[in-house]
Amino acid sequence: MMDNFFNDEIEKVVFISEEQLKDPSLDKLYGRYWEDTFIFNIFPAALYERGDFLGDVLPKGSEAAQEGFCAVRDENGIRFYYDRKELKIESYGLYQSIFSRNKGILETDTMAKKKAVILGCGSVGSLVAMELARAGVGSFLLSDPDIVEYHNICRHQCGIEDVGDLKINALERKLKNINPNVNVFKFEGIVQNLPKAMLDEFCVAGDTVFVGCADNRAADVYANRISIYYSAYFISIGFWERALAGEIFYHIPGRKMPCYECALGDGGNISARAQANHHVYSNQESTEGLKFEPGISVDINFITTIGIKITIDMLNLNNDGYIPRVLDNLKQYTVICNTSDPRIGGEMVEIFSYPLQITTSLVVGFGQKKCLEENTCKYETKRKIEAEKGKSHADDISE
Numbered sequence: 001m002m003d004n005f006f007n008d009e010i011e012k013v014v015f016i017s018e019e020q021l022k023d024p025s026l027d028k029l030y031g032r033y034w035e036d037t038f039i040f041n042i043f044p045a046a047l048y049e050r051g052d053f054l055g056d057v058l059p060k061g062s063e064a065a066q067e068g069f070c071a072v073r074d075e076n077g078i079r080f081y082y083d084r085k086e087l088k089i090e091s092y093g094l095y096q097s098i099f100s101r102n103k104g105i106l107e108t109d110t111m112a113k114k115k116a117v118i119l120g121c122g123s124v125g126s127l128v129a130m131e132l133a134r135a136g137v138g139s140f141l142l143s144d145p146d147i148v149e150y151h152n153i154c155r156h157q158c159g160i161e162d163v164g165d166l167k168i169n170a171l172e173r174k175l176k177n178i179n180p181n182v183n184v185f186k187f188e189g190i191v192q193n194l195p196k197a198m199l200d201e202f203c204v205a206g207d208t209v210f211v212g213c214a215d216n217r218a219a220d221v222y223a224n225r226i227s228i229y230y231s232a233y234f235i236s237i238g239f240w241e242r243a244l245a246g247e248i249f250y251h252i253p254g255r256k257m258p259c260y261e262c263a264l265g266d267g268g269n270i271s272a273r274a275q276a277n278h279h280v281y282s283n284q285e286s287t288e289g290l291k292f293e294p295g296i297s298v299d300i301n302f303i304t305t306i307g308i309k310i311t312i313d314m315l316n317l318n319n320d321g322y323i324p325r326v327l328d329n330l331k332q333y334t335v336i337c338n339t340s341d342p343r344i345g346g347e348m349v350e351i352f353s354y355p356l357q358i359t360t361s362l363v364v365g366f367g368q369k370k371c372l373e374e375n376t377c378k379y380e381t382k383r384k385i386e387a388e389k390g391k392s393h394a395d396d397i398s399e
């Protein structure tokens with residue numbers, strides 16, 4: 001035992017969930033001991049592999065170990081010892097404790113049923129997923145083909161310990177570190193290759209959001225089509241060069257809203273959003289050799305955060321007790337700038353009146369004939385006919 005300045009003994013304390021204290025199969029303790037605080041933090045089962053081995057849980061009637069940390073079962077549960085001295089336990093309801101500070105704002109049980117398909121797990125997708133996990137979203141489908149590399153770290157939610165692993169694996173670890181009960185489906189690939197069987201298993205109409213963070217319009221068009229197919233919400237978060245500004249587009253099924261393709265077109269031959277935006281907004285003559293450079297983390301995160309707020313509002317649309325934070329004020333298509341100063345952003349940003357401007361007046365309609373069918377989105381019409389026929393997800397969405 002350590003002493004403090006007054007020679008009072010500072011006792012070691014064990015943090016452990018009530019669930020684990022009641023778990024009869026708990027026989028080994030993993031987690032971390034913090035020397036500066038004298039706290040043993042016992043990790044929940046989902047995080048065992050990330051913790052240090054701290055000691056065994058010995059059967060009822062056993063003697064505590066002579067030295068070090070151990071636990072012994074008794075009639076009432078588990079007692080913990082260090083050098084045979086019994087330690088104080090601070091137990092907590094894991095789930096209740098994690099989300100206690102969301103209380104009164106987000107309904108924890110409601111949010112746990114919500115599902116997010118994260119299409120692209122880079123700087124944007126990783127932040128969206130982390131924030132939705134903190135909001136209590138219970139299930140994630142992560143889709144991305146890439147590996148975490150050193151040059152990602154200054155923008156990504158993952159760090160050096162994740163370099164070399166797939167982004168989907170690294171992000172799963174981060175999500176479980178927030179909520180060990182979170183369900184994670186993973187797909188190593190791009191949205192256009194997502195297997196239908198996986199989506200069929202994952203998606204629940206009205207409780208699912210598709211988040212397009214893949215930085216190309218073709219992926220967003222495709223993702224919005226799939227979201228309509230599953231009667232799910234859709235949001236796309238994209239950026240201009242160096243994240244000087246960004247664009248957010250959302251779609252709520254069943255409201256006769258234009259889909260991404262109806263409103264903004266299919267991207268045509270332009271595969272990268274950067275090139276599309278460059279084409280539209282930049283005064284540079286040639287886009288040749290242009291490498292999409294998404295900018296610094298704080299600029300990306302400011303724009304992404306607006307998208308996350310919209311996402312949380314959409315997921316709570318059917319929740320009577322919830323007052324939308326931004327959805328009633330933001331149009332289906334919102335442009336957000338980080339700078340309005342042409343010395344930083346060039347001519348492109350001159351359309352903005354002030355830095356950090358969030359548009360509330362831009363209106364998109366059924367502007368693109370390709371998806372138009374008697375002033376409704378043809379994908380929504382198709383979905384409606386299928387639903388009326390009772391034909392559920394029978395034909396192939398990938399064409």
Ligand SMILES: [Zn+2]
Binds near residue numbers: 262377
């Ligand atoms: Zn459409």
